[in-house]
Amino acid sequence: GEDVEQSLFLSVREGDSSVINCTYTDSSSTYLYWYKQEPGAGLQLLTYIFSNMDMKQDQRLTVLLNKKDKHLSLRIADTQTGDSAIYFCAVDNDYKLSFGAGTTVTVRA
C-alpha cells in the first residue's frame, strides 16, 4: 500500500512562516491534499494539488510538489495562533486516501 510520511511536530513563532513536509511512495496519485484538524473538530480540507502541477498558491497557503522526489510541502505564511492544529498530508489512489500520521503545529507568541 501507499506510505505517507510526515514529521510529527513543528513549533513556530507567530508571524513566521511554517513549512510542513510530506513524502509518499505511490507515483500514480492524481490528487494530493492537505487537511487541517483543530482540537475537537473534524478534518477540514485546506487545499489540494493535481499531480501535473508544481505549485499552487491560495492566500497564505503555498503547496509545492516535487514529483521526482515524491515530496509535498505546505507553507503557511504569517502563521497565526489560529493555525495551531494537526495537519495531515493525504494522497489519492483510486478513490482511497492514504494519510500521513499528522504534523502537530504549535504557534507560540
Add this chain to the structure above:
Amino acid sequence: EAGVTQFPSHSVIEKGQTVTLRCDPISGHDNLYWYRRVMGKEIKFLLHFVKESKQDESGMPNNRFLAERTGGTYSTLKVQPAELEDSGVYFCASSHRGLRDGYTFGSGTRLTVV
C-alpha cells in the same frame, strides 16, 4: 448545505460490547467512506460505498466490523464485540460521483473501549 454528520461524537463502551456508529453524508453524494485514526497514528481507510454497494472494503480490520448503507443514504458501522484496540476516532467522508477533489469529512466519532 448541511455537512457530513456523525454521531455519537463520543462513545465509551466496555470490551465485548457492541457499538454502532452512524454517518449521514451530504445529500446527493454517492460516495461514502469510513476511515479510522488509532492512537495518534495515521488515518487509515476502512471502506468505500458507492450508493448502497461496497466498492472497496479492503481496509476493514476483521469480521467484527460490519458496515451498511441501506438505500444509499446514511451508513452505519457496527463493531461487535468491541476490543481494546478498536479505540480511536472514526471518520466518515462523502463525495459526489466523479469528484475526487470534493471529499468532505465529518467531525468523527471518538470511540473508547475500556
